[in-house]
Amino acid sequence: MIEMTQVSKTFGGARPAVDDLSLSIAAGEFVVLIGSSGSGKSTLLRMINRLVEPDRGEILVNGVDIRRQRPEDLRRRMGYAIQSIGLFPHWTVAQNIGTVPRLLKWTKARIDARVDELLALLHLDPAEFRHRYPHQLSGGQQQRVGVARALAADPDVLLMDEPFGALDPVTRGALQEELLRIHALSGKTVVLVTHDIDEALQLGSHIVLMNQGRIVQQGRPLDLLRRPANAFVHDFVGRTEIGLRLLALDRVAGRLRPNEAAVGEPISADLSLREALSTFVARRVDRLPVVDDQGRPAGALFFSDLLERQL
Ligand SMILES: Nc1ncnc2c1ncn2[C@@H]1O[C@H](COP(=O)(O)OP(=O)(O)O)[C@@H](O)[C@H]1O
Ligand SMILES: [Mg+2]
Structure with missing residues (x-):
């Protein structure tokens, strides 16, 4: 589905943000990119939808080199949700969610129906929330709308960069459950960035641990916990917490x-x-x-x- 081969990106600093990295993501997988701050996770994610262009290497999506696709077309096929750049503040919830469907020239009736469907899916009452503005929402509600916006045009791929970053643990847990449910229902390919190991273990079917622009280890949550490849991975998964984290998986x-x-x-x-x-x-x-x-x-x-x- 997504095939990255020897991809590198340097922004001008001495060290590459992403360094000769190859990664293969199967369709329907829930991949979590994890690593400490500055390890290149966001850069890697943003190269998939051409928000960042690699210096070297090749990225294929469904067998087609993304350089042969227009960035706008690519982005319409990939939902993108991020923590920091939230919703458009002067647009209502409905307008925000309808962003990509409008670009795709859906009819108004179809967009309205889709907005209501997604609000309901994310447990926001359409009648109550459709016409609100972002500042009239709590942090958790804003993030739900962000996820709904990413899902709007039913993309095959969902790219999420710390989408639940700034939330309290309860809201975060609820949204994680919802994302798992949506993934199980839709079979979409999800690539999610986090620096939280518990979030990674809970959500990911495949975890990619990064450090300094490279992959240190990848595999199922169980593989990382039971067979950490080196001391770095062992520390990252939390030496003294491994037993509890294994229990959390079952x-x-x-x-x-x-x-x-x-x-x-x-x-x-x-x-x-x-x-x-x-x-x-x-x-x-x-x-x-x-x-x-x-x-x-x-x-x-x-x-x-x-x-x-x-x-
Ligand atoms: N647009 C940019 N301009 C310059 N440097 C950048 C830019 N984006 C990322 N970097 C640098 O690339 C490195 C990796 O950043 P990033 O991919 O954001 O890491 P992460 O998401 O893992 O925290 C960091 O050193 C960061 O400062
Ligand atoms: Mg980041």
């Missing part, structure tokens, strides 16, 4: 004993094992009752089973 549903029961307030089968561990510690019990998403008893989770099976 849900109660995969570990519970269906034919057992336990007393107390039940936990959801959808909870992560990390959250379940926290509940065990807080309640000082060794088993917890579990319910499914309909609230029906689903079995019990045993504390000892958190340690049992190898992931």
Whole structure:
């Protein structure tokens, strides 16, 4: 889907921002680019939609060199959401979301319908929010509209640069869940930049860890946690937190004993094992009752089973 070969970009400083980097992104993948500040993540992302032109190397999207495509056409096919340059302040929510559909000359009725559909998808009541201006929204609502705008013309690829950066943990968690849901429903290819390892592990099906413009390691979240390639990766995934982060990757549903029961307030089968561990510690019990998403008893989770099976 996206094939980058030996791509480099230097902005004038001594060191390249992106340094002879090759990366292959399969269709439908949720790729997270992670690394500390200045490691070249945003530059790499912006080269995919030609906001930045590489000095060297080649980028193919669906087999076609992006230099052979007009930047405007390319950008209309790729949703782009960023933290800092938010929404157009003098445009309503509806006008903001309709930006690309208007460029594509959709009819007004089709744009209106699409705006309402996306607002509903992101849990914003269309009647309430359609006509608001960005300054009349909370930070979390603005970011939702930013994501809706990126999705508007139903692009195959979604490029997101720290889209949930400035949010409180609760709103951030809710938006992460929504993005995962949208990805699962739509099968779009997502490339998301973050510097937050927990966000990367939660969202990514494929994680690319960068340092100084190069890839240090890439793979599934599990690969980075269980087999860090070197001391840099080991530090980055958080040496002392690795156990907890492994638990965060799995849900109660995969570990519970269906034919057992336990007393107390039940936990959801959808909870992560990390959250379940926290509940065990807080309640000082060794088993917890579990319910499914309909609230029906689903079995019990045993504390000892958190340690049992190898992931
Ligand atoms: N437009 C630009 N002009 C000059 N230098 C830039 C520009 N964009 C990025 N850089 C430099 O390139 C390096 C990588 O930046 P960036 O890709 O933004 O990193 P990250 O997103 O990982 O924080 C940094 O040293 C940054 O200062
Ligand atoms: Mg950046």
